[in-house]
């Protein structure tokens with residue numbers, strides 16, 4: 066039998082399956098989708114069996130044998146194996162990368178070298194002999210630590226030792242030590258045979274006699290008896306008990322948040338939506354729905370009820386949520402509804418915890434997974450529904466290879482299983498809404514809030530006006546007034562600082578110099594905590610200069626607004642307010658995110674101040690005021706999605722207020738109140754924004770009217786990068802259709818990062834049958850010829866941002 070194996074080597078000419086002979090002993094158990102250890106070149110690597118066959122096109126004596134089977138059960142189903150092939154083509158990446166992205170990081174290969182001692186009697190070095198101490202296998206790392214590298218080289222050359230590699234996985238299954246206590250008669254016998262001095266052992270055996278036949282965790286036993294591990298070991302050696310290791314799951318900390326009550330009656334709109342979804346669930350056909358519902362309209366309730374139907378059919382459900390900010394409240398709702406049938410996979414889990422959640426899914430112990438992007442690859446084998454909440458979020462697109470979009474993968478998997486996909490959002494991406502308008506997706510709409518609450522009243526505050534009247538504070542008069550009112554009424558406030566592209570930087574007030582990163586063409590960000598300047602692209606750090614590097618003026622100081630600075634200003638303006646700050650700095654620690662939200666939900670603070678993180682998902686009854694401190698900051702990004710992102714953010718943030726009984730109010734502070742994205746966010750009507758934005762996209766030829774692909778080049782040498790970009794563009798021009806527009810090569814918006822100059826070409830096309838082929842050829846050219854000279858080229862099909 067022959068196995069086709071994709072090996073764990075990401076390099077150009079290796080990106081294809083290799084044939085290996087399956088040793089007879091494993092023929093009956095090997096299946097496609099298992100991991101194996103195979104010899105490759107002069108070492109052993111991990112590989113994935115993708116196919117089994119009877120014959121190879123190569124001569125049999127040229128083939129090597131599989132060395133070891135790592136899994137007894139396939140870790141990738143037939144469906145996922147097929148999906149990986151598709152994914153590799155779609156994202157123009159290596160098949161090995163497409164395979165690995167489907168599995169938890171814990172299952173990636175871990176290679177460890179060890180020494181096999183073939184002829185111990187030939188070893189002359191006494192030191193080395195002593196080090197080996199009769200062992201047959203010794204860890205290479207250990208031998209190097211003890212400085213035996215030269216000895217190793219010599220003995221290896223003489224064949225006295227050989228070096229081999231173990232191929233394991235990064236994180237192991239967690240096991241716990243259990244103690245099974247023996248029978249009374251046996252314990253009695255041991256007790257009598259003990260020496261009188263063995264007091265501790267005697268004590269332990271006596272305790273065991275009282276607990277004969279029981280099995281308990283070793284940890285527990287130590288707590289109960291207060292004895293030393295060595296004593297336990299001694300009595301086990303005498304046969305008083307048996308120790309065994311039992312597999313356990315690492316249980317992530319439960320969020321412990323209150324669940325919202327289960328509504329008894331669906332709203333009319335919810336009923337209409339659910340009826341259509343039910344029909345689709347029963348039909349066994351794939352169908353994609355766009356569930357467009359204003360914030361608080363009860364989309365989540367629709368998800369929960371659809372899942373209930375899917376579970377009743379004996380099928381599984383995948384629910385994606387954009388990022389950790391959503392999970393505490395979201396997951397507690399799912400857990401409250403479906404209990405232990407839910408696995409949770411989000412980025413705050415440790416590798417081991419993620420692996421355990423994955424195993425629960427793989428073994429069929431759970432039926433629902435709620436997770437971030439990568440949960441789209443959940444190893445269910447009977448998927449009945451796939452849901453993407455906040456489908457417009459850019460986090461659904463992976464930023465590195467394989468650059469997949471979870472939405473595309475969802476639709477692909479749903480086609481395989483013949484099941485519905487729900488894309489849910491209050492502010493759908495233009496692409497999805499356009500598809501729904503054309504009937505490619507089925508549109509479901511929830512116009513009203515579930516409990517008939519009014520959408521909050523949105524006020525736009527012109528900050529230029531504030532400046533003119535002499536208010537230099539970051540709080541406008543109307544917002545400050547509103548905050549004061551809420552503090553008096555004991556209601557809660559959310560303040561949102563849109564940090565992207567507008568964090569604090571250091572500016573010379575005399576000459577206007579902004580302190581920039583020496584490696585990148587971008588200004589350094591001021592971090593108050595350590596009085597340091599940091600580059601968010603390359604990690605460069607330096608002290609805040611005391612004088613301007615250009616004009617030596619001392620009037621150099623930071624400018625702009627960081628959350629810490631806002632916090633200080635709040636303390637000045639509203640000394641009684643209790644503030645919780647939520648940003649990257651305060652949520653670095655595991656579980657801190659949940660803790661802060663819990664504190665806020667328990668009313669332990671008046672103001673929640675934060676960045677993007679707090680824009681979504683929050684659903685607390687006492688929030689009646691939302692303030693956006695500077696709405697413009699995303700508008701000025703050099704990105705065709707800037708207006709869309711701004712509108713989405715404003716709508717999401719506004720949706721945090723007045724979700725329950727108390728009415729809500731929103732203040733949006735801006736320097737560009739006339740921009741349509743801001744003006745239309747006031748009414749919170751999606752349609753007018755969609756129409757306006759579509760006109761702009763049509764005019765400039767951007768998605769969804771055209772597809773775009775971004776090809777980026779970077780090199781340490783400016784002339785070289787320009788040259789390669791030129792070559793790349795020429796190649797594409799020659800190999801793509803006339804209708805495809807190629808913009809560039811041009812310098813990228815951030816033209817240098819980490820001392821590498823960046824160039825790009827943007828391809829725009831409506832239909833380009835030659836696209837995949839041309840890009841694959843370009844990548845081949847790059848990997849075989851250009852890469853050697855230090856060029857890095859990346860291809861991003863339908864990028865979420867262009868910078």
Ligand code: ADP
Nearest residue numbers: 325328330331332360361362363364365366515
């Ligand atoms: P969305 O996901 O659209 O933002 P949710 O599903 O979170 O909306 O619902 C918003 C609030 O309304 C929640 O507190 C939820 O419990 C409540 N809710 C949802 N559906 C109903 C209903 N049919 N009747 C009463 N309350 C509901």
Ligand code: ZN
Nearest residue numbers: 573576613616
């Ligand atoms: Zn200066």
Ligand code: ZN
Nearest residue numbers: 582585600603
């Ligand atoms: Zn930098």
